[in-house]
Amino acid sequence: MDPRQARTQRSLHSSVVELIERMPLADVSVTDAARAAGVSRDTFYRHAPSVADVLAAALGEELDEAATEFATARGTGRERFETAERALFAHIAHRRGVYLHAMSPRLASPVRVMLLERIEVSLREYLAEHPEVAPEPQGALTGDALYDLYAAYGAAGTVGAIEHWLVGGAEGHPDAVARGVLAVTAPWWWRGA
CATH class of the missing domain: 1.10.357.10 (Tetracycline Repressor, domain 2)
Structure with missing residues (x-):
């Protein structure tokens, strides 16, 4: 994985964990997760199919x-x-x-x-x-x-x-x-x- 992809993945991981600490998983949308990580929905889906x-x-x-x-x-x-x-x-x-x-x-x-x-x-x-x-x-x-x-x-x-x-x-x-x-x-x- 290139450094940019790794950085995006780390950002997604930490953002999703932070969101789920505060609210149920069922309430966190891909849009919420992408926004929190500072990436687009398209970028999110290149990394994973779901929150x-x-x-x-x-x-x-x-x-x-x-x-x-x-x-x-x-x-x-x-x-x-x-x-x-x-x-x-x-x-x-x-x-x-x-x-x-x-x-x-x-x-x-x-x-x-x-x-x-x-x-x-x-x-x-x-x-x-x-x-x-x-x-x-x-x-x-x-x-x-x-x-x-x-x-x-x-x-x-x-x-x-x-x-x-x-x-x-x-x-x-x-x-x-x-x-x-x-x-x-x-x-x-x-x-x-």
Whole structure:
């Protein structure tokens, strides 16, 4: 991406996040987002098909830092998961207003999909690094298909917990919520890792 496109993208990302902090996603039009970023609607559409997609991209970039923490964390598997969950829920808490404004009653599809994909990729990479932790296949699924299933299941549960936490008023410190999610996470994820 050339520097001008990157600058426009950064402007769109920051403007959309600022708008969604103040009002529900459903109330923010492409015109509003383009105006706030100082670009035309045509330029907006060259970068994304919707305001929700811009929001998902902006939040996804922030979440990439949490994914890096998980990938580079040292320690036992349990310690790595604790680090990642704390980083994830700290991000959600930091952007609580944005995520709440992106709900109706669940997270807007692009935002929800972004969370699912980021978490699935992290879990899938972890399984590739530690295949010994995965339970033995119980049927026709083996190898990558089984690991994809495990990662999808883990990601969906985490995103469901995020949505529940947000709808419930985001009570509780992010670390406490992260510990709660870990308490119901299958312990095989970190055994032997």
